[in-house]
Amino acid sequence: MAGVNIGRHINSGKMTDVKSLAHILKILKKDFQGAELPTLIMDRGVVSDENIELLKSYGVKYIVATRSGEEKHFTDDFLNSDFKVLKDNKNNRVEIFLKQEGEETFLLCKSTLRKAKEQSMRNQAEERLDKDIAQLAKLVKTGRRVDPFAVERSIGRIKQRHSTVAHYYEIAYIPFSFEYRIHRGAVIPKRLLNSLLKLKERADQYKISSVKLKSDLEKLSQKYPRDYEKIRITIQESFFSGEPIDEKREKLQALDGNYLLKTNREDLSDCDIWNMYVMLTRVESAFRSLKTDLKLQPNFHQKEPRVEGHVFITILAYHLLHSIEHTLRQKGCSHSWATIKRVVSNHTYSSIILPTTSGTVIHIRKPGRPEAVHEEIYKKLHVEVETLPVNKVLA
Numbered sequence: 517m518a519g520v521n522i523g524r525h526i527n528s529g530k531m532t533d534v535k536s537l538a539h540i541l542k543i544l545k546k547d548f549q550g551a552e553l554p555t556l557i558m559d560r561g562v563v564s565d566e567n568i569e570l571l572k573s574y575g576v577k578y579i580v581a582t583r584s585g586e587e588k589h590f591t592d593d594f595l596n597s598d599f600k601v602l603k604d605n606k607n608n609r610v611e612i613f614l615k616q617e618g619e620e621t622f623l624l625c626k627s628t629l630r631k632a633k634e635q636s637m638r639n640q641a642e643e644r645l646d647k648d649i650a651q652l653a654k655l656v657k658t659g660r661r662v663d664p665f666a667v668e669r670s671i672g673r674i675k676q677r678h679s680t681v682a683h684y685y686e687i688a689y690i691p692f693s694f695e696y697r698i699h700r701g702a703v704i705p706k707r708l709l710n711s712l713l714k715l716k717e718r719a720d721q722y723k724i725s726s727v728k729l730k731s732d733l734e735k736l737s738q739k740y741p742r743d744y745e746k747i748r749i750t751i752q753e754s755f756f757s758g759e760p761i762d763e764k765r766e767k768l769q770a771l772d773g774n775y776l777l778k779t780n781r782e783d784l785s786d787c788d789i790w791n792m793y794v795m796l797t798r799v800e801s802a803f804r805s806l807k808t809d810l811k812l813q814p815n816f817h818q819k820e821p822r823v824e825g826h827v828f829i830t831i832l833a834y835h836l837l838h839s840i841e842h843t844l845r846q847k848g849c850s851h852s853w854a855t856i857k858r859v860v861s862n863h864t865y866s867s868i869i870l871p872t873t874s875g876t877v878i879h880i881r882k883p884g885r886p887e888a889v890h891e892e893i894y895k896k897l898h899v900e901v902e903t904l905p906v907n908k909v910l911a
Contacts, residue, residue, distance in 0.1 A: 537567045541574050555579060555781065559796055572780070579784075579793050582776040590615070591767070593624055594774050602790060614786040623777040623789045631773025638681060638772065642760070645678040649687065649758035656689065656756045659725025664691045667756075684764035692726040692754040694719040702746035711736055712747070726753060798841075805837055805853050806830055840897065847896040856893065863890045881907040 537558075544553050555577040563580045571578050587594065599611035608629035615622045652670050655661035661670065667689045675682040696712055698704055715732060718724040724732075729751065737744040777793050784792070806812040812830045817823045837853050844851060851859070863886050870878040883904045886894065894901055 537562055537570060541570065541576070545574070553577075555792070557793055557796055560584060577779070577781045579777060579779040579781070579789060581793070582778055587624075587771060587774050587776040590622070590624055590776065591771065594626070594771060597624065599624070599626060600786065602787060610790070612786050612790055614789075620778050620780055621782065621784075621789070623779075623786055625775050625777065625790065627773050627775070629773075630775065634772040635769070638769070641678060641681045645674065645681055645685065646758075648674045648678070649685075653756050653758065656754055659727040662691065662725050662754075663722040664689060667691075681760075684768060685758060685760050687758040688755070690755040691722060692719075692729075693750075693752040694726075694729060695750040695752075697748045697750075699746045699748065702743075704743050704746060705740060708736060708740045708743055726751060801852055802834060802838065806834055809837070809853060809857065844893070844896055849893070849896055860890055860893060863887070877911045879907075879909040879911060881909075 541553075548554075553574065553576050556571065557579045558581075560581040560583050563583055568578075568580075593613065593615060597613045597615075599613045601609065602612050603610040608627060610628075611626040613624040615624060652661065652667070652674065655670075656667065661667055671687050671689065674687070675685075694716060696716065711732075715724065715729060719729060733749060777789055779789055781789075812827065815823060815826050817826055840856065841851075841853055844856070863884060865881055865883050868878075868880040868882070870880070872878065883901065883906075886901055891901065
């Protein structure tokens with residue numbers, strides 16, 4: 517049965533995916549006792565240069581998804597190669613292209629479903645980034661953020677917070693400047709000169725905003741109207757902008773929905789590589805079922821034997837779950853366990869209570885009449901509704 521769980525090991529809870537590979541390889545080597553190790557299929561969370569070298573040192577065959585960004589090295593191939601349609605339905609269209617490079621084979625994949633998802637994620641990330649940029653721009657405009665060092669720190673935090681999209685944004689800030697020049701031969705009161713000098717010092721030290729500076733200058737012009745006319749005031753307003761660089765953005769958008777698989781096996785076709793890798797989606801679905809439907813978590817046990825017992829029972833339950841899904845897939849039904857459970861959940865048993873004249877009460881427990889959607893699933897699972905038990909109790 518493809519994709520069935522045939523083994524389990526409990527690792528330390530503090531072990532990350534990347535660091536777990538060495539431990540897994542040691543366990544596999546021990547379990548297979550000198551026989552050839554199986555092909556490992558891993559998602560990008562486990563992939564690193566060190567782990568690829570580790571797999572090679574063990575002589576292990578692998579199929580892995582490359583780390584995010586590695587597909588950029590194949591941009592020309594993604595844009596110009598003759599891709600083959602592997603899957604095409606109303607929900608998704610998958611195209612693949614096989615390319616050999618050195619000792620590894622790369623499978624370039626395009627998915628319309630993945631593209632729509634990545635575009636949606638990109639749009640949401642850009643909206644959040646634009647919102648933060650607008651908030652910072654407002655602080656700069658109203659004079660509540662003047663110091664260029666403080667603004668640059670804010671820009672750095674924004675870029676770090678939105679790193680997935682900020683790398684193709686250009687965010688720039690130029691602080692305002694203030695200069696004044698006294699007309700040649702003009703005599704200016706000392707108090708006015710001192711006031712201008714202090715404003716100049718505060719402006720140079722970014723201790724005053726352009727809004728407050730203009731207000732103070734207006735007061736001086738009203739206090740010394742004739743003398744103020746002898747002074748040439750120059751205020752260069754601050755500049756702040758944050759916009760995407762269209763060229764970089766378009767290049768990345770062209771790669772939305774693209775992903776890259778690589779393997780060191782030479783005996784697999786492009787379809788074989790893809791079909792083997794997508795088994796991971798069923799494994800991920802299995803983990804979700806283990807954690808939710810089968811209640812692997814939360815695990816309230818404190819003693820290790822009880823924890824292992826809890827996990828073992830959960831794995832047994834998963835085998836039953838997997839056999840149901842596998843049987844349905846063989847009959848052309850690709851529904852997940854969550855969908856199957858939701859569909860059949862409204863077909864239930866009912867209790868009928870019948871009091872008699874003699875005082876005896878008859879309790880009948882029987883299944884309800886299934887709907888067409890229930891009968892379709894039962895038929896594929898070889899469940900005969902007519903043979904479901906009916907219980908009758910006299911009280």
